[in-house]
Amino acid sequence: MGIATDCIHAGQEPEEVTGAVTVPIFQTSTYVQPELGRHKGFEYARTQNPTRFALERNLAALEKGKHGHCFASGMAAIDCTMRLLDGGDHVIAGENMYGGSFRLFDKVLRRFGLEFTYVDTSNVDAIRAAIRPATKMLYLETPTNPMMTITDIAASVAAVKGRGILTVVDNTFMSPYFQRPIELGADVVVHSTTKYLNGHSDSVGGVVVTTTDELGQKIGFLQNAAGAILSPFDSFLVTRGVKTLAVRMRQHDENGREIAAWLAKQPKIVKVYYPGLPEHPQHELAKRQMSGFGGMISFELGSYEKAKAFLDKVRLCSLGESLGGVETLISHPVSMTHGSVPVETREKLGITPGLVRISVGIEDVDDLKADLANAIAAL
Numbered sequence: 001m002g003i004a005t006d007c008i009h010a011g012q013e014p015e016e017v018t019g020a021v022t023v024p025i026f027q028t029s030t031y032v033q034p035e036l037g038r039h040k041g042f043e044y045a046r047t048q049n050p051t052r053f054a055l056e057r058n059l060a061a062l063e064k065g066k067h068g069h070c071f072a073s074g075m076a077a078i079d080c081t082m083r084l085l086d087g088g089d090h091v092i093a094g095e096n097m098y099g100g101s102f103r104l105f106d107k108v109l110r111r112f113g114l115e116f117t118y119v120d121t122s123n124v125d126a127i128r129a130a131i132r133p134a135t136k137m138l139y140l141e142t143p144t145n146p147m148m149t150i151t152d153i154a155a156s157v158a159a160v161k162g163r164g165i166l167t168v169v170d171n172t173f174m175s176p177y178f179q180r181p182i183e184l185g186a187d188v189v190v191h192s193t194t195k196y197l198n199g200h201s202d203s204v205g206g207v208v209v210t211t212t213d214e215l216g217q218k219i220g221f222l223q224n225a226a227g228a229i230l231s232p233f234d235s236f237l238v239t240r241g242v243k244t245l246a247v248r249m250r251q252h253d254e255n256g257r258e259i260a261a262w263l264a265k266q267p268k269i270v271k272v273y274y275p276g277l278p279e280h281p282q283h284e285l286a287k288r289q290m291s292g293f294g295g296m297i298s299f300e301l302g303s304y305e306k307a308k309a310f311l312d313k314v315r316l317c318s319l320g321e322s323l324g325g326v327e328t329l330i331s332h333p334v335s336m337t338h339g340s341v342p343v344e345t346r347e348k349l350g351i352t353p354g355l356v357r358i359s360v361g362i363e364d365v366d367d368l369k370a371d372l373a374n375a376i377a378a379l
C-alpha cells in the first residue's frame with residue numbers, strides 16, 4: 001500500500017464489539033480476568049492498552065519497522081532508547097542536535113557511565129574517526145535543528161557496519177512521509193510525535209520504532225519497566241493526526257519551498273538555510289535521501305536587534321517553541337531552544353543572535369508572505 005493509505009489504515013482494525021471505524025479510547029487502568037490464570041491478553045494498562053497498540057502498529061508500519069512503542073514525550077522515547085546501553089558504552093552523536101537530547105546525554109546519562117563523542121555527522125570520516133572499541137551506538141538527527149544540515153544516513157550506516165554499533169535516527173523533522181531511515185539501514189527510529197506526526201499542537205508524545213524482534217522486546221520491556229507510556233487519549237489524538245499526515249506534509253512542503261525561495265530574494269535577509277534551495281550545500285544529497293524538503297526553514301537577519309524587531313512584528317506567524325503543527329510557528333533559537341548549547345559551539349554551527357527559525361504551517365501561503373513582508377519592512 002502507499003504511505004497515504006497506510007497513514008489511515010495500517011494497524012487499524014474496526015472495534016470488535018460494535019464495529020466502530022475509529023479505535024476507541026480505552027480509558028481504563030486494568031482489565032477483568034475471566035478466571036485465575038486466564039486473561040484476554042490485557043492485564044494492566046501500563047503494559048497493554050488497545051488504543052496505544054493501534055498507534056504503535058501504525059507508526060511501525062509507516063517507518064517500515066517491525067515494532068513501535070509510544071511514550072509520554074519525545075524525550076521519554078529517546079531516554080528509553082539510550083537504556084538499551086550499559087554503563088561504559090560509548091555513543092557517537094551529532095554536534096548539532098535537538099537541545100533537549102544534548103541535555104539528556106550530557107547532564108543525565110553521563111552520570112550513569114555512558115560516554116559521548118559529538119561530531120559533525122555530515123562528514124562520514126568524522127564518524128569513522130570517532131569509533132572506539134566501546135562504541136555501541138551512532139545517534140543521528142537529519143536535517144539538524146536549526147541549521148538544516150543533512151547527514152547521509154546510508155553512508156553513516158555503512159561506516160559503522162559490522163562492529164555491533166546500533167544506528168538510531170531522530171526522524172522528527174521529516175516524518176516518515178519524506179524520509180524513512182530504516183529503508184536506508186538504520187536500526188532504530190525515534191520521533192517526538194508532538195511535532196509533525198500529531199501535527200495539531202495539542203499533544204506531547206514520542207515513539208521508538210525498531211527493526212528486529214530482539215530490539216522490540218528490549219524496548220517493550222524497558223517501556224513497561226520504566227513506565228513512561230503514552231496515555232490512551234494522547235494515543236487517540238496522534239492516531240487521528242497521522243491520518244492526515246500525507247496531505248499535511250505535502251502542503252508543509254509546498255508552502256516551505258515557496259517561503260524559502262521568497263525569503264532568499266529579500267535583500268534584508270542575509271542567508272536562508274533550507275535543503276530545498278539549490279544553493280544549500282547538500283541539496284543533491286537532500287534530493288536523494290528525502291522525497292520532500294518539508295516546512296522547516298532558518299534564516300539570518302544579521303543581529304539580535306533585527307531578529308527582535310522582526311519577531312515583535314509578526315502577527316499570523318506565532319512566536320513560540322515547537323514545530324510541525326498546522327499553524328506557522330516562529331522562534332529564536334539562541335534565546336529559546338538552544339540557550340543551553342555552549343556559546344563556542346553555537347558560533348561554530350552558525351546559531352547566531354540574528355538567526356530565526358520558522359516552522360511553516362499550512363495556511364494560505366500569500367497570507368504568510370504578507371505577514372513576513374510586513375515584519376521585514378520593520379527592519
Ligand SMILES: *Cc1c(COP(=O)(O)O)cnc(C)c1O
Pocket residue numbers: 073074075076098100101141145170172173191192193194195204205206
Ligand atoms: C521536540 C523534539 C524532541 C523532544 O520531543 P518532546 O516531545 O518535546 O519531548 C526530540 N527531537 C527533536 C528533533 C525534536 O524536535
